[in-house]
Amino acid sequence: MADAAALEARHLTLSWDGGEHIVVEDVSLSVSSGEVICLVGRSGCGKTTILHALSGLTRPLKGEVLLGGESINGIPGKVSYMLQKDLLLPNKTIEDNVSLPLVLKGMKPKDAREKVAPLFDRFGLEGTQKKWPSQLSGGMRQRAAFLRTYVMGNSVVLLDEPFSALDALTRTDLRSWYCDMARGLGIATIAITHDVDEAVSMSDRIYVLGGNPSEGIPSKVVKVIGIERCGLSAEAFALKPEFLAYKKEVLALLK
Numbered sequence: 001m002a003d004a005a006a007l008e009a010r011h012l013t014l015s016w017d018g019g020e021h022i023v024v025e026d027v028s029l030s031v032s033s034g035e036v037i038c039l040v041g042r043s044g045c046g047k048t049t050i051l052h053a054l055s056g057l058t059r060p061l062k063g064e065v066l067l068g069g070e071s072i073n074g075i076p077g078k079v080s081y082m083l084q085k086d087l088l089l090p091n092k093t094i095e096d097n098v099s100l101p102l103v104l105k106g107m108k109p110k111d112a113r114e115k116v117a118p119l120f121d122r123f124g125l126e127g128t129q130k131k132w133p134s135q136l137s138g139g140m141r142q143r144a145a146f147l148r149t150y151v152m153g154n155s156v157v158l159l160d161e162p163f164s165a166l167d168a169l170t171r172t173d174l175r176s177w178y179c180d181m182a183r184g185l186g187i188a189t190i191a192i193t194h195d196v197d198e199a200v201s202m203s204d205r206i207y208v209l210g211g212n213p214s215e216g217i218p219s220k221v222v223k224v225i226g227i228e229r230c231g232l233s234a235e236a237f238a239l240k241p242e243f244l245a246y247k248k249e250v251l252a253l254l255k
Contacts, residue, residue, distance in 0.1 A: 005030035006188035007054065007079065007156045012063035014049050023049050025218035029207055033155065036179055036189040038199040040250060041209030045219040047192040051158050054190065055081040067156065079156040084164055086145035088133040094144050095129040101152045116151055123147040124177065139170040146178060159191035163198065175202050176235040200246045201234040203227050208253045222253055
């Protein structure tokens with residue numbers, strides 16, 4: 001894992017609509033290449049609002065978002081942003097869905113398909129190239145969505161509860177796979193989740209948010225918890241006693 005931050009947010013103050021209703025106040029965070037961090041907090045605490053600012057979809061009222069040391073405040077397209085649903089286009093094959101970011105950048109469809117072809121095996125999608133999204137399971141569709149996000153070519157990926165629509169077994173397998181894959185490829189990942197088990201099992205660090213914006217109390221980072229997993233996969237680490245200790249710590253902070 002690289003020491004230098006791939007993406008850094010400094011003292012962000014955010015609102016839902018750019019107005020005076022402050023949702024998030026003085027939040028700072030960072031993520032390095034190959035690192036997975038999670039933002040955890042109660043519903044309505046501003047987790048998605050933070051991702052919008054990190055992605056450049058909204059501009060912070062105060063503070064700065066830095067990618068590789070350069071400000072990207074209000075500049076979309078510099079980091080990849082994957083939502084809860086896979087959003088695969090039903091009228092395109094998987095290879096055309098995955099290669100779409102390259103086509104949108106001006107590459108010919110045939111060349112785009114050839115460029116992404118070697119990646120299908122690494123993402124566990126070999127044999128799905130000519131299939132339609134409706135022919136794949138939820139887990140395989142999500143893998144295709146992860147591959148499409150990777151093809152965008154950005155070094156930082158933002159995930160908004162990407163496993164929440166999957167069944168429990170598929171969710172466990174897929175998040176373990178994603179963490180191993182992201183660390184192996186050096187992808188810096190920031191994920192938000194309501195699932196504390198998920199956050200502890202997959203994170204290198206957890207940013208716990210506290211506050212109640214609906215009652216006029218802006219959210220802030222109450223603690224950053226570093227997770228020592230001793231090189232274990234997300235699935236293996238979830239079976240260790242240390243996992244339960246971290247989970248109890250996070251739950252105590254959320255009360």
